[in-house]
Amino acid sequence: MALKSVITGGAGFIGSNLTDHLVRIGHKVVVLDNFVSGKKSNLSHHKKKDVKIIKIDISKSKNLYKYFKGADYVFHLAALAEIIPSIKNPKKYFNNNVIGTLKVVEAANKVKIKKLIYAASSSCYGTPKKLPTSEKDEINLKNPYAVTKFIGEEIIMNYAEMFKMPNISFRFFNVYGPRLNASGQYGAVISNFLFQKKNNKPLTIVGDGKQTRDFIHVDDLANAFLKILKSKYNNKIYNLGSGKKTSINYIASIFNGKKKFISIRPGEPKDSLANISKLKKDINWKPKISIEKGIKNLLRN
Ligand SMILES: NC(=O)c1ccc[n+]([C@@H]2O[C@H](COP(=O)([O-])OP(=O)(O)OC[C@H]3O[C@@H](n4cnc5c(N)ncnc54)[C@H](O)[C@@H]3O)[C@@H](O)[C@H]2O)c1
Numbered sequence: 001m002a003l004k005s006v007i008t009g010g011a012g013f014i015g016s017n018l019t020d021h022l023v024r025i026g027h028k029v030v031v032l033d034n035f036v037s038g039k040k041s042n043l044s045h046h047k048k049k050d051v052k053i054i055k056i057d058i059s060k061s062k063n064l065y066k067y068f069k070g071a072d073y074v075f076h077l078a079a080l081a082e083i084i085p086s087i088k089n090p091k092k093y094f095n096n097n098v099i100g101t102l103k104v105v106e107a108a109n110k111v112k113i114k115k116l117i118y119a120a121s122s123s124c125y126g127t128p129k130k131l132p133t134s135e136k137d138e139i140n141l142k143n144p145y146a147v148t149k150f151i152g153e154e155i156i157m158n159y160a161e162m163f164k165m166p167n168i169s170f171r172f173f174n175v176y177g178p179r180l181n182a183s184g185q186y187g188a189v190i191s192n193f194l195f196q197k198k199n200n201k202p203l204t205i206v207g208d209g210k211q212t213r214d215f216i217h218v219d220d221l222a223n224a225f226l227k228i229l230k231s232k233y234n235n236k237i238y239n240l241g242s243g244k245k246t247s248i249n250y251i252a253s254i255f256n257g258k259k260k261f262i263s264i265r266p267g268e269p270k271d272s273l274a275n276i277s278k279l280k281k282d283i284n285w286k287p288k289i290s291i292e293k294g295i296k297n298l299l300r301n
Pocket of ligand 1: 078
């Protein structure tokens with residue numbers, strides 16, 4: 001019988017890409033999404049027999065459990081995922097991301113799942129003291145978004161400990177790839193540049209552009225998900241990045257557009273870089289898509 005995977009936030013950028021990978025290897029996927037930022041069109045290429053879409057707010061539902069019945073794997077990606085709006089409305093972020101995670105983990109715990117994977121965030125390292133940053137390095141929560149994602153991880157790990165749930169937390173660094181939300185408002189740098197390039201606007205570079213980030217292509221990220229499913233590892237936290245640092249000026253040079261420098265935003269680190277040796281060692285995975293190739297593919301579509 002086909003394996004069943006439940007993906008919360010499956011209509012979003014990362015969730016819809018993960019859905020593609022799971023369908024490709026023969027899983028039946030149930031997507032739970034309230035479409036606050038996700039889109040039906042992100043999944044419209046799938047057949048109904050492969051992907052069932054349920055419109056639901058995971059933080060408000062009283063009856064989540066019924067969607068998890070018979071599930072082998074749960075991927076919990078649903079969250080409000082932008083930093084600046086979280087500073088404006090922390091309570092909304094807390095209710096959505098923390099209560100949402102508690103409801104998902106409670107529902108999943110009633111079913112005998114093989115593994116639950118949580119989308120945590122490298123924002124837990126704040127302005128890191130050590131680069132590359134490893135999972136053991138200091139937690140430094142700089143904004144409400146980071147707080148909610150970190151509490152979510154603590155809940156996931158606590159359930160793993162208390163109820164022996166087979167849970168994994170992946171701390172994503174800067175993920176990019178097809179269907180990246182091109183809002184152009186609060187989006188991450190690559191989504192901003194894509195939006196600006198498509199609309200013939202200058203690329204807005206925060207500060208001097210010398211700051212660096214760790215960009216990971218969503219296909220590399222999804223491959224790590226697929227490998228961890230088959231592994232013996234549970235109750236673990238892993239960084240999920242490329243392990244390479246890239247400056248914003250370099251990203252702008254790949255986009256090859258006019259530049260406009262804007263003032264720095266408070267609370268953002270100068271540099272961010274994942275130490276990914278733990279994940280590489282445990283599941284024999286490594287990222288394969290270079291930033292140059294990843295961005296050129298995005299610009300082609
Ligand atoms: N994109 C990144 O670089 C990055 C980095 C670190 C962590 N993450 C985490 O990865 C996950 C996915 O991020 P993304 O970039 O794909 O963002 P996204 O906004 O595209 O996806 C989030 C999805 O969750 C859905 N959602 C939000 N609240 C919901 C609720 N209460 N009930 C049901 N559905 C809800 C949205 O509609 C959307 O489809 C998030 O948890 C985010 O915090 C992303």
